[in-house]
Amino acid sequence: MSTSDSDGKLSKREQRREDRRDEIKQAAIKVFSEHGYHAAKVSQIVKEVGVAQGTFYLYFEGKEQIFGEILEDFLELVVSTIAAWEPSDLDTREALGSDLKRVGLLLTDVLMENREMTGIFFRESQAVNQELQTLIREFYETLLAMLTSFNRILHERGLIAKMNFRVLSSMTIGMVERVIKEYVVHGQLEDVPAEEVVDNLVVYYLSGTTRDIE
Amino acid sequence: MSTSDSDGKLSKREQRREDRRDEIKQAAIKVFSEHGYHAAKVSQIVKEVGVAQGTFYLYFEGKEQIFGEILEDFLELVVSTIAAWEPSDLDTREALGSDLKRVGLLLTDVLMENREMTGIFFRESQAVNQELQTLIREFYETLLAMLTSFNRILHERGLIAKMNFRVLSSMTIGMVERVIKEYVVHGQLEDVPAEEVVDNLVVYYLSGTTRDIE
């Protein structure tokens, strides 16, 4: 998300270009978030930034492309947030629990800071075109694969019970996803502190996977 | 699903009208399912049925309206399926488990029989307009309320542990939802039999809510 591409310095001109791009992208996020992809007009986006219609096309190929880019940004944000998580040694269920809470809170923070993008993602990213549908499908496949293998490892370490790990992973993703929708997108659970929400998720996950180990 | 107002008999003319309506609606489901709401064209729907463009408007107010109606059908289908479920006495966790399996399989059956509508629902029902967003929000609120109160009762009967029941309900919904997406919509878990999938869901739910009662 930051513009520090390949950590290199950008020339002043390049910097200005990046800034302008970002400015437009932010405006697009706002407009998409308010009206949805189909109802959003390029004219609204440029008006938001205060530039001419043509300027938009100097930075993006079109409405579809910028939407795709925004979506990719979001997916990358989520993946990198999760990937940034350094699991501790995880030799006890307690350690596992506190680790999960940590990553859960981290993700919550990030998504809360990007509520609009999160909302766009859930509300209609699938409805734009086939390409994005595929992108999202792959995103879920990645998550699913990551979680499945993670669960398998936990099982080998005797931390969770034997289950159909793919189904387990699906359930876990759905569980988290729904809570995010309620909490982040709809602000429905707002009276409940994030900690408690995450706590419930983790406890549920842990208990749900305990069964016959005990 | 049928518009059998007051369960009464329909005159031949009314019956014919109903049939035609249904025919168009089925075609619309097919077209929406294949192309998505925005890419779907009224012309495709009528071609599918083999009637003229104008005929469509004799039965439906327009594209948005028929989509809304299809969505409402779906929501009603889901709600009525769940509502049709007569919980047994549920005095033990075993009874609860088998009951949940029963309703789970029931729902799976119904959704599998209506895969296209299920897909439409998940993929983009939110993206059409504000009105439908509200409708769907209310649907979830209803589910949430039902589950929350259900969970509370179970807790009172000592069947499940004390938790934040709203969060618990959210999690449960998401869990089920995600699995439905994978299983029904994407056909992703197809090698796993429905029984096993449902079984995993129920076990997970039960364990996840067990914690400190034992």
Added chain:
Amino acid sequence: MSTSDSDGKLSKREQRREDRRDEIKQAAIKVFSEHGYHAAKVSQIVKEVGVAQGTFYLYFEGKEQIFGEILEDFLELVVSTIAAWEPSDLDTREALGSDLKRVGLLLTDVLMENREMTGIFFRESQAVNQELQTLIREFYETLLAMLTSFNRILHERGLIAKMNFRVLSSMTIGMVERVIKEYVVHGQLEDVPAEEVVDNLVVYYLSGTTRDIE
């Protein structure tokens, strides 16, 4: 050009459709002829007919397509005019001469009746797109092939001298073409009667091919 497709009768509805199509096509010819392809607006065409913008697209795929169709009509008109010509026995140069005059006058008539299309053809048919360039190239190839073989036959019958017949054909086409441009398109030679113009062409052709037969 006539709508008597495959000599079959058209139903009333089909007939009306054909009429409307033709009406639009005539308007398009007028607009293209006045403004040229690029400067011509679809909006001008429909205004000319007195229908809405969308109506245009019920009958034609777009601006490019209708232009192509008009051009094809023209090429077919020319080819069929020439093809309609039944050469007489042609055993003497006199017979050849009078025959050539006949077809020349025929062609002149047809082109004069379709001045606008003729003008469009010469002025910019090449400039529209590659596809049309190819079409036109093929048209010339056809003419060239026809003429070349025709000239060869005349030579075999001892009516014209031995020459490079392909070059001869090219020259002949160009000669005729230029005169058409002056006479039909620019109205430049208008004081000269068509008969005289054609006469000059024929005499020139005949003398130009006489050389060593005498």
Added chain:
Amino acid sequence: MSTSDSDGKLSKREQRREDRRDEIKQAAIKVFSEHGYHAAKVSQIVKEVGVAQGTFYLYFEGKEQIFGEILEDFLELVVSTIAAWEPSDLDTREALGSDLKRVGLLLTDVLMENREMTGIFFRESQAVNQELQTLIREFYETLLAMLTSFNRILHERGLIAKMNFRVLSSMTIGMVERVIKEYVVHGQLEDVPAEEVVDNLVVYYLSGTTRDIE
């Protein structure tokens, strides 16, 4: 062609300016030749030269203007080539023939060296705007007038027969033109040596104008 005002030397600065102008013009010829006037973009031209978009406008008024200038260059090239021809005394048809061959080959050479411009001229110079259409019309009028008067003189010297000299000139121009298109632009007659092509043209012209003098 060059802007060498008063045939004087150009200062270094002026020289550099001229060079840059020419560079851009050459690039424009290339781009126009490849894509045609309408499809050609100023951005392509400047990219070809390696300068910025704005630079183009330091040297030319715009796309239309540079095209016009290129076209004028071409017309001047043709006219000056013909004008450069010093007719010999021309008292016999043999002398006339060899003279015509000479100028024919000269013209062929020049056009072959400027194939791209030649192609631009034939393909779509007419389609750009009214102004150029007029320019081209005048060019043809000039040629026509030159040829007409030339033919008249030849007739007076008893070298060619009496004909409608304007029509004759038109025919001659068309004849040459078509052959040029085939030979220079389309490379269609490439297997035939230039000499033969020109020879055919001259012979045809001479025979075509012989008729009753003999």
Added chain:
DNA sequence: TATGAATGAGTCTTCATTCAT
């Protein structure tokens, strides 16, 4: 009821040209 031709508002996109630096 059924038809399907006609409507026309609505939006994305292109690209020649300008101008502040």
Added chain:
DNA sequence: TATGAATGAAGACTCATTCAT
């Protein structure tokens, strides 16, 4: 002179909806 970012006018095309027959 050179740059290149910004401009903004202009137009093709789509498609849900209407309505005369």
